[in-house]
Amino acid sequence: DAGVIQSPRHEVTEMGQEVTLRCKPISGHNSLFWYRQTMMRGLELLIYFNNNVPIDDSGMPEDRFSAKMPNASFSTLKIQPSEPRDSAVYFCASSARTANYGYTFGSGTRLTVV
Amino acid sequence: SQQGEEDPQALSIQEGENATMNCSYKTSINNLQWYRQNSGRGLVHLILIRSNEREKHSGRLRVTLDTSKKSSSLLITASRAADTASYFCATPDQTGANNLFFGTGTRLTVIP
Numbered sequence: 001d002a003g004v005i006q007s008p009r010h011e012v013t014e015m016g017q018e019v020t021l022r023c024k025p026i027s028g029h030n031s032l033f034w035y036r037q038t039m040m041r042g043l044e045l046l047i048y049f050n051n052n053v054p055i056d057d058s059g060m061p062e063d064r065f066s067a068k069m070p071n072a073s074f075s076t077l078k079i080q081p082s083e084p085r086d087s088a089v090y091f092c093a094s095s096a097r098t099a100n101y102g103y104t105f106g107s108g109t110r111l112t113v114v
Numbered sequence: 115s116q117q118g119e120e121d122p123q124a125l126s127i128q129e130g131e132n133a134t135m136n137c138s139y140k141t142s143i144n145n146l147q148w149y150r151q152n153s154g155r156g157l158v159h160l161i162l163i164r165s166n167e168r169e170k171h172s173g174r175l176r177v178t179l180d181t182s183k184k185s186s187s188l189l190i191t192a193s194r195a196a197d198t199a200s201y202f203c204a205t206p207d208q209t210g211a212n213n214l215f216f217g218t219g220t221r222l223t224v225i226p
């Protein structure tokens with residue numbers, strides 16, 4: 001298995017532009033998580049899905065952020081419009097069962113909004 | 115917040131020495147997990163210790179858990195330069211939600 005695959009690895013965009021981050025979880029994993037990592041705030045859970053259904057999006061910072069999981073093998077995190085304070089590394093992770101069994105993380109997308 | 119805290123924030127040792135990192139958490143847990151993050155990479159799951167376990171080993175890793183003190187430690191023996199990374203503890207959300215809360219991390223530097 002290739003693991004959790006995220007794209008792009010790096011994204012530089014201008015303020016106000018729409019940004020879409022993509023994630024392919026490990027086949028057979030039924031939970032998917034989006035995290036954001038910054039020096040100031042560490043790892044923050046943004047949203048997670050169980051069986052493609054959003055369960056908890058309380059970590060999504062604003063309405064500018066949205067996430068979808070149209071099927072078991074694909075998820076997107078969209079920021080529209082983007083702002084410089086959104087600059088961070090965004091990680092996707094998947095899990096086979098529950099949080100009691102550990103996560104597999106992707107390599108992340110480093111987003112820079114200028 | 116259920117977020118754990120690691121201590122120290124940063125640790126620098128010579129290759130061959132042992133490295134000990136500590137984690138404190140706030141709520142009751144049924145397990146605690148440790149992850150490693152190499153620079154520019156995602157987190158990698160290292161080891162999980164359940165609340166009814168006091169110690170667990172995996173290769174050069176030794177994890178202890180003291181539920182009465184709400185603390186855990188990760189010991190890396192005979193460290194290598196390749197162990198240079200950030201190490202995070204994580205605890206499951208005890209409200210029934212299926213997510214993990216990650217600590218703030220310890221940045222370990224192993225000097226060759």
